[in-house]
Amino acid sequence: MSRVDRVCLIGGSGFVGRHVAERLAARGVRVIIPTRNRERAKADLIVLPSVELVNADVNDPAQLSDLVAGCDAVVNLVGILHEGRSGDFRRAHVLLTEHCIAACVRHGVRRYLHMSALGAGPSAPSEYQRTKGEAEQRVMAAHAAGLATTIFRPSVIFGDGDSFLTLFARLLALAPFVPLGSPDARFQPVWVEDVAHAFVAALDLPQTIGQVCDLVGPEVFTLRELVRLVGRVTGHERPVFGLPDGLSRLQARVFGALPVKLITYDNYLSMTVDNVSSMPYPALFDRAPSALEPIARQYLGNATPRGRYQAFRHRAGR
Numbered sequence: 001m002s003r004v005d006r007v008c009l010i011g012g013s014g015f016v017g018r019h020v021a022e023r024l025a026a027r028g029v030r031v032i033i034p035t036r037n038r039e040r041a042k043a044d045l046i047v048l049p050s051v052e053l054v055n056a057d058v059n060d061p062a063q064l065s066d067l068v069a070g071c072d073a074v075v076n077l078v079g080i081l082h083e084g085r086s087g088d089f090r091r092a093h094v095l096l097t098e099h100c101i102a103a104c105v106r107h108g109v110r111r112y113l114h115m116s117a118l119g120a121g122p123s124a125p126s127e128y129q130r131t132k133g134e135a136e137q138r139v140m141a142a143h144a145a146g147l148a149t150t151i152f153r154p155s156v157i158f159g160d161g162d163s164f165l166t167l168f169a170r171l172l173a174l175a176p177f178v179p180l181g182s183p184d185a186r187f188q189p190v191w192v193e194d195v196a197h198a199f200v201a202a203l204d205l206p207q208t209i210g211q212v213c214d215l216v217g218p219e220v221f222t223l224r225e226l227v228r229l230v231g232r233v234t235g236h237e238r239p240v241f242g243l244p245d246g247l248s249r250l251q252a253r254v255f256g257a258l259p260v261k262l263i264t265y266d267n268y269l270s271m272t273v274d275n276v277s278s279m280p281y282p283a284l285f286d287r288a289p290s291a292l293e294p295i296a297r298q299y300l301g302n303a304t305p306r307g308r309y310q311a312f313r314h315r316a317g318r
């Protein structure tokens with residue numbers, strides 16, 4: 001495979017993107033990260049050598065094309081969990097993927113890595129998963145037409161800077177108890193470093209071309225188990241009351257109508273099917289994926305003063 005010296009990392013200013021950018025920068029790769037808000041994204045990325053953070057709208061095909069020109073690979077991490085307005089899922093997942101592929105073809109970029117999600121597919125229950133599935137189809141068609149693509153499908157991703165477990169840590173610090181919707185939904189959480197490793201390793205592994213790689217951790221948890229684990233590691237153990245299905249739907253609809261989105265009805269629909277893979281973390285990445293609790297203890301332990309004390313006690317073996 002030809003050497004990768006310059007990568008356009010679309011969606012690189014987000015949670016996963018920062019970890020991928022760090023790994024690419026550590027290898028001396030020049031990384032171009034477009035963002036809609038350079039000031040907001042600046043803090044951690046700007047200190048990385050060889051990373052260039054650029055204010056740009058990647059939804060504009062002309063701007064995207066300029067960014068991709070001269071790159072050896074394009075990595076597309078863009079994804080949204082909630083729609084601001086109808087059609088946002090389609091624009092962020094399907095249209096942007098089409099534009100990325102077109103830009104690669106126009107500029108002769110040979111390698112394209114695509115972030116999808118476990119459960120994506122045309123008949124999935126949620127619009128998030130269906131549009132992710134449609135994007136996968138575009139990527140597979142591009143592979144059939146000659147582009148060297150790889151698709152990654154992680155379950156929920158945990159790690160420093162995540163929104164999923166950190167959100168529960170914050171809720172547990174405030175709430176006396178948790179009325180939990182979809183308590184029996186199952187996940188196979190994967191550490192963000194294991195995800196970032198797979199993306200960066202794939203650039204050197206020709207056998208990943210044309211592949212669809214599920215990225216999962218070693219353990220399966222229900223949502224209820226995850227919330228309890230977060231309570232344990234932060235020192236905020238609270239009673240968790242699992243809501244039956246009707247109330248879970250209602251909760252998702254009510255919360256989805258609030259300006260700050262904790263959960264939406266579309267998220268509820270995603271959780272009606274297990275987010276678990278029949279395949280382990282791919283052996284070709286030569287890495288054993290990490291268990292959740294010891295890592296969650298480190299980064300969530302620092303989220304609250306009580307949690308810092310608990311983490312200290314754990315490290316001290318007390």
Ligand SMILES: NC(=O)c1ccc[n+]([C@@H]2O[C@H](COP(=O)([O-])OP(=O)(O)OC[C@H]3O[C@@H](n4cnc5c(N)ncnc54)[C@H](OP(=O)(O)O)[C@@H]3O)[C@@H](O)[C@H]2O)c1
Nearest residue numbers: 011012013014015016035036077078079092117155156157
């Ligand atoms: N986190 C998880 O648990 C998880 C699990 C499975 C799959 N995934 C997938 O992994 C990817 C990265 O997730 P993440 O947690 O890192 O997300 P994130 O922190 O929300 O970051 C999303 C990135 O996408 C960009 N972006 C968002 N909406 C955009 C839009 N409409 N147009 C252009 N750029 C847009 C943002 O750039 P700006 O700087 O411009 O805002 C940001 O860099 C997503 O595709 C997601 O679906 C995530």
